[in-house]
Each structure stands twice: as C-alpha cells, then as structure tokens.
Amino acid sequence: xxxxxxxxxxxxxxxxxxxxxxxxxxxxxxxxxxxxxxxxxxxxxxxxxxxxxxxxxxxxxxxxxxxxxxxxxxxxxxxxxxxxxxxxxxxxxxxxxxxxxxxxxxxxxxxxxxxxxxxxxxxxxxxxxxxxxxxxxxxxxxxxxxxxxxxxxxxxxxxxxxxxxxxxxxxxxxxxxxxxxxxxxxxxxxxxxxxxxxxxxxxxxxxxxxxxxxxxxxxxxxxxxxxxxxxxxxxxxxxxxxxxxxxxxxxxxxxxxxxx
Amino acid sequence: xxxxxxxxxxxxxxxxxxxxxxxxxxxxxxxxxxxxxxxxxxxxxxxxxxxxxxxxxxxxxxxxxxxxxxxxxxxxxxxxxxxxxxxxxxxxxxxxxxxxxxxxxxxxxxxxxxxxxxxxxxxxxxxxxxxxxxxxxxxxxxxxxxxxxxxxxxxxxxxxxxxxxxxxxxxxxxxxxxxxxxxxxxxxxxxxxxxxxxxxxxxxxxxxxxxxxxxxxxxxxxxxxxxxxxxxxxxxxxxxxxxxxxxxxxxxxxxxxxxx
Numbered sequence: 439x440x441x442x443x444x445x446x447x448x449x450x451x452x453x454x455x456x457x458x459x460x461x462x463x464x465x466x467x468x469x470x471x472x473x474x475x476x477x478x479x480x481x482x483x484x485x486x487x488x489x490x491x492x493x494x495x496x497x498x499x500x501x502x503x504x505x506x507x508x509x510x511x512x513x514x515x516x517x518x519x520x521x522x523x524x525x526x527x528x529x530x531x532x533x534x535x536x537x538x539x540x541x542x543x544x545x546x547x548x549x550x551x552x553x554x555x556x557x558x559x560x561x562x563x564x565x566x567x568x569x570x571x572x573x574x575x576x577x578x579x580x581x582x583x584x585x586x587x588x589x590x591x592x593x594x595x596x597x598x599x600x601x602x603x604x605x606x607x608x609x610x611x612x613x614x615x616x617x618x619x620x621x622x623x624x625x626x627x628x629x630x631x632x633x634x635x636x637x638x639x640x641x642x643x644x645x646x647x648x649x650x651x652x653x654x655x656x657x658x659x660x661x662x663x664x665x666x667x668x669x670x671x672x673x674x675x676x677x678x679x680x681x682x683x684x685x686x687x688x689x690x691x692x693x694x695x696x697x698x
Numbered sequence: 699x700x701x702x703x704x705x706x707x708x709x710x711x712x713x714x715x716x717x718x719x720x721x722x723x724x725x726x727x728x729x730x731x732x733x734x735x736x737x738x739x740x741x742x743x744x745x746x747x748x749x750x751x752x753x754x755x756x757x758x759x760x761x762x763x764x765x766x767x768x769x770x771x772x773x774x775x776x777x778x779x780x781x782x783x784x785x786x787x788x789x790x791x792x793x794x795x796x797x798x799x800x801x802x803x804x805x806x807x808x809x810x811x812x813x814x815x816x817x818x819x820x821x822x823x824x825x826x827x828x829x830x831x832x833x834x835x836x837x838x839x840x841x842x843x844x845x846x847x848x849x850x851x852x853x854x855x856x857x858x859x860x861x862x863x864x865x866x867x868x869x870x871x872x873x874x875x876x877x878x879x880x881x882x883x884x885x886x887x888x889x890x891x892x893x894x895x896x897x898x899x900x901x902x903x904x905x906x907x908x909x910x911x912x913x914x915x916x917x918x919x920x921x922x923x924x925x926x927x928x929x930x931x932x933x934x935x936x937x938x939x940x941x942x943x944x945x946x947x948x949x950x951x952x953x954x955x956x957x958x
Contacts, residue, residue: 485777486745486810494896494908517745517811518910525894526908547823549942550746551777563807563891595954604889605944607951622956626943629864631823634785636754648754648786650778662948677944677951682809683886684865684937688922691867691937694855696882 444470444533444597447523447561451481451516451540451553454509455501458539461582462571463507465589466536469597472507473532475523477553481515482542484553486560488521489514496522516557524564534597535561538571539589541580545572545610545664545674546630546656555608559680562606567596569607574668584616588673592622601677608676612668620671627676628663630656704730704793704857707783707821711741711776711800711813714769715761718799721842722831723767725849726796729857732767733792735783737813741775742802744813746820748781749774756782776817784824794857795821798831799849801840805832805870805924805934806890806916815868819940822866827856829867834928844876848933852882861937868936872928880931887936888923890916 446466450459454476466472475496495513510527512519520535540554549555554570561568571589573580592609601607608627612619634652641647656665664674706726710719714736726732735756755773770787772779780795800814809815814830821828831849833840852869861867868887872879894912901907916925924934 480751483748483750484745485747485816487747487775488743488745488811488910490743490910491740493901494910495905496908514910515747521894521910522896522908526896526898547940550819550823550940551748556745559810563810591956595956599954602944602947602950605947608942624948624952624956626945626948627941629941634781636782636786641753645755648756648782650748650750650754650774650781675951675956676942677947678942679944680807680810680942681887681889682868682936682938682940682942684862684939685886687862687865687937688884688886690862691935692884694859696851696855696884696935 445530446470446472447532447535448472448474449476449516449519449537449557451477451484453477453480454511456541457578457580458541458573458582461586462536462539462589465586467506469593473528474507474509475512475519475527477516477519478511478513481553483551484515485551486517486556487515489518494518516553517560520557520560532566535566535568536571536593539582539585540572541578542576543572543574543610544570544608545668546628549608549627549678558606563680567601569593569596569609571609573611573613575613584614584619585611588622604679604681605677608678610664610668610674612671614671618671619673623667623672623674625664625667625674625676626662628656628665629658630654630665705790706730706732707792707795708732708734709736709776709779709797709817711737711744713737713740714771716801717838717840718801718833718842721846722796722799722849725846727766729853733783733788734767734769735772735779735787737776737779738771738773741813743811744775745811746777746816747775749778754778776813777820780817780820792826795826795828796831796853799842799845800832801838802836803832803834803870804830804868805928806888809868809887809938818866823940827861829853829856829869831869833871833873835873844874844879845871848882864939864941865937868938870924870928870934872931874931878931879933883927883932883934885924885927885934885936886922888916888925889918890914890925
C-alpha cells in the first residue's frame with residue numbers, strides 16, 4: 439500500500455532565497471511533498487495586497503538541485519503567490535500551506551501588515567489549513583535552528599487535528615537558544631499599535647521625500663497575549679480569523695437612527 | 699462663541715482625482731473642516747500594505763481652488779496616507795477619517811483586499827473613528843449622487859454616537875437610483891471568496907506572463923449578511939474589527955499536545 443504524503447505549499451514574504459523560507463522548506467521536506475511558490479523579491483509589509491493593475495510573472499526555478507521540492511518564483515505579492523499556486527500550479531488542493539519563517543515579529547497588530555500572515559490567511563480563505571511562522575529576529579543572518587523542532591510539532595498537530603473553518607494560525611518564535619524556549623502558548627493578539635516617525639530627506643533634485651519608520655507600542659499587559667508569551671520565553675500561537683465582523687456591536691449600531 | 703467644526707481626514711484607494719473621493723469631499727465640506735491625504739495613483743487591491751522598502755513623496759496640491767479643503771497627494775498606499783496624515787500633516791488627531799467613495803464593492807471578503815477599508819482600519823488602529831464607503835459600480839463614470847444623502851446620515855451618526863473601541867464601519871451602497879434605495883441595514887460580513895482565473899499571455903520577448911482576474915462566489919445566503927442587504931436594495935453597514943483573534947478556538951487548540 440502506498441501511503442500518500444501530505445502536499446505542502448510553502449511561501450513567504452522575504453523572497454524565495456531568504457534563509458527563513460529555506461529553513462521552513464527543510465522541515466517540510468521531512469513531512470510531505472513540498473511545492474514552493476514564493477516572491478522573487480522582498481514583500482515585507484505588503485499586507486493582503488493583490489496585483490490587479492500590473493502583470494505577473496511566475497517561473498519554475500531550481501534553488502538547490504539536491505533538494506526534492508518543486509519551486510516557483512513569482513513577481514507578485516505573497517497573496518498573489520498563494521492564488522497562483524492554488525489556481526495555476528498545483529494539480530490538487532494542498533493539505534497545508536505554511537508561510538515564513540519570517541525574519542521579524544508578526545505578533546499583535548503586526549499580523550495585519552504582514553505579507554507572511556496574509557499569505558496564510560489567503561490560503562485559509564481558500565479552505566486550506568494554514569500557518570504563518572515568524573522569528574523575532576529581523577537579521578538575514580538569523581538562526582532558525584532552535585525554531586525547527588517547534589515548527590515540526592505545530593505542523594504535525596495541524597495535520598493531525600485540522601483547523602476550525604475560517605481559522606489560520608499565527609506562530610511567533612522568540613529569539614532564544616532552544617534550551618531557553620519554555621514551550622508553546624495559545625494566545626490572543628495583544629492590543630498594540632505603531633507610532634510612526636517619518637524621516638524627511640531631500641533628494642539630489644531638491645525634492646523632499648520620506649522614509650517610514652516607527653516605534654511599536656504595546657499597551658496590553660494581559661498574560662493571555664502573544665506579546666506576554668514572547669517576552670516570557672514562549673512560542674505564541676494565535677488562532678486568527680478573516681471574518682472581520684464585530685458581531686458584538688451589530689445590535690448596538692442597529693439602534694442608531696440610520697433610517698429616520 | 700466659536701463652534702469648532704469636526705476635523706475630517708479624507709482618503710481613498712482610487713487616487714486623489716477619482717470621482718468617488720471628490721463626491722465624498724463635497725459631502726464632508728458640509729459637515730467639517732476637511733483635509734485630504736490620498737494616493738497620487740490608483741491603489742486598488744493594496745490591502746493593508748505599507749511602504750517600508752521604498753521612499754514616499756507627499757505634496758500639497760490644489761485640485762479645485764474654489765473648494766475649502768486642504769489636499770495632499772502621496773506616492774504611497776492608502777495606509778501610508780493615513781499614517782502620513784496623522785503623524786506628519788495634521789496638527790491634531792482628526793475627529794473622523796472617511797475613505798472612498800470606492801468605485802466598486804468592498805462587501806464580504808473584499809474587505810480584506812480593499813485599500814479603501816484598510817485606510818479606515820488603519821485610522822481605527824490609531825484610535826480615530828473611521829468609515830469606508832464603497833459604491834457597487836466599478837466605472838469611473840459611476841453616479842455618486844444617490845449615495846450622498848446616506849453618506850451624510852451615517853457620518854452624522856458616527857460623529858454623534860462615536861464608535862466602539864476597535865471597530866470601524868464598512869459601508870457598501872447598491873448601484874440604484876435614490877428612490878430605489880430601501881434604507882440602511884447593519885449586517886455581518888458574508889462568507890464568500892474569489893475563484894481566480896489567470897489569463898496567461900506571451901510578451902513581445904516570448905516570456906509568459908499573467909493577468910489576475912476571477913469570479914466572486916458567495917456561498918452565504920444569510921439574510922443578516924451584507925451581500926443579502928445589497929442584493930435587496932439596502933445599504934450595508936458592517937462593524938469591522940482588527941483584533942483578528944478567533945477567541946472561541948483558543949481553548950480547543952490549547953488541548954493539543956503542543957508541549958509533549
């Protein structure tokens with residue numbers, strides 16, 4: 439009897455050659471048949487953007503000929519990559535989509551700006567169980583080794599248990615040695631925001647321009663949040679949904695005199 | 699006694715010269731002091747993208763010198779425009795941010811791809827009451843006149859009542875004559891998705907490329923949904939949140955053997 443391995447779609451937002459996706463591919467090759475469809479250039483902060491006013495290129499590539507996965511490099515956003523994979527490249531619906539491992543945090547409100555998480559959410563919208571993984575280290579030299587064991591455990595749990603309809607997982611991993619990671623905590627998204635600073639400069643033609651930067655402000659000290667877990671040595675797992683309805687306020691707003 | 703008018707930030711994703719934002723500005727000028735910070739080019743489908751790997755330009759412009767509002771044209775995404783407005787342009791926190799009126803629907807899952815709604819959500823994250831408006835007509839020649847009365851009513855209600863913390867409004871308006879609009883319904887986001895079709899072509903150099911298009915599939919027949927309201931002649935108002943946590947599944951996933 440042939441036991442079919444799960445079909446796993448891998449993508450990210452740092453681009454197909456980023457160390458984070460290479461680490462994720464190496465773990466997924468231990469679990470299933472892997473197809474990579476990832477951006478040909480960095481797409482950090484692209485959120486749930488899709489390319490509708492421009493063309494898309496998507497090419498079969500071989501990044502390392504000793505590895506078994508099939509790989510495609512795509513000119514679009516992370517969400518484009520998932521759509522391209524599921525509608526154009528794959529013969530069947532994948533059993534799982536994993537995105538990352540992102541170089542940098544996607545905890546708290548970062549989930550909404552994150553190309554990594556938007557790719558996972560897009561897979562979720564298409565009914566594919568999906569997980570976004572992020573390591574709290576922005577460096578391109580980040581060490582992904584301590585994360586690998588936990589990535590494998592979480593993926594195996596999702597394959598074994600499935601995910602509730604309409605839910606994907608947002609997994610963030612602290613920048614710690616493996617021995618210092620205390621375990622995995624299922625959390626809620628902390629209530630936090632960015633306070634932007636615009637760095638104003640003048641270009642050689644005398645025109646003013648800006649670089650966007652900012653500070654992350656966490657105003658939520660709850661011990662059930664992803665921020666608390668990460669600050670205390672745990673890997674955070676937030677079940678994340680794409681029904682954005684604030685159901686609890688429908689009745690209240692329905693009492694407004696909107697039809698008077 | 700000087701009565702201070704509300705300070706209203708106006709943005710959109712179709713670009714600062716789109717007829718939809720011009721209609722929205724004309725209504726807002728009846729209500730408050732208006733500052734426009736909007737993209738210098740179409741940004742549809744940009745979702746919650748922010749510009750972190752490129753520079754931003756933002757210039758004071760005069761689109762119509764007979765109108766009282768101040769206007770700024772920005773090279774970034776709709777979310778960039780909101781950040782630029784609140785951190786760089788405005789002297790004080792606006793009393794309201796309105797985005798649109800979008801040329802085309804942002805009902806159901808479209809909320810997540812929409813630059814219009816992402817601008818409103820960004821304002822919400824910054825604690826500014828915010829509303830995204832969309833008309834179900836993609837044409838640049840769309841007629842925004844029937845929408846104006848309802849836009850004004852909804853804005854006046856939000857200014858009078860405020861919005862719950864963490865909630866913005868997603869307002870969609872059917873393409874109907876004013877007499878045929880039945881009223882306003884507060885709804886939940888319908889459970890729907892897109893099935894993409896990639897239109898494959900070959901460029902003059904022989905390289906294959908794609909255009910993303912697709913069909914919108916609504917699998918949700920609930921009469922409490924935005925899709926139902928719009929199909930039945932109502933304006934839909936969905937209270938929309940940016941805490942993406944699927945709180946109801948935290949306990950279930952916590953029972954997985956993630957720490958064994």
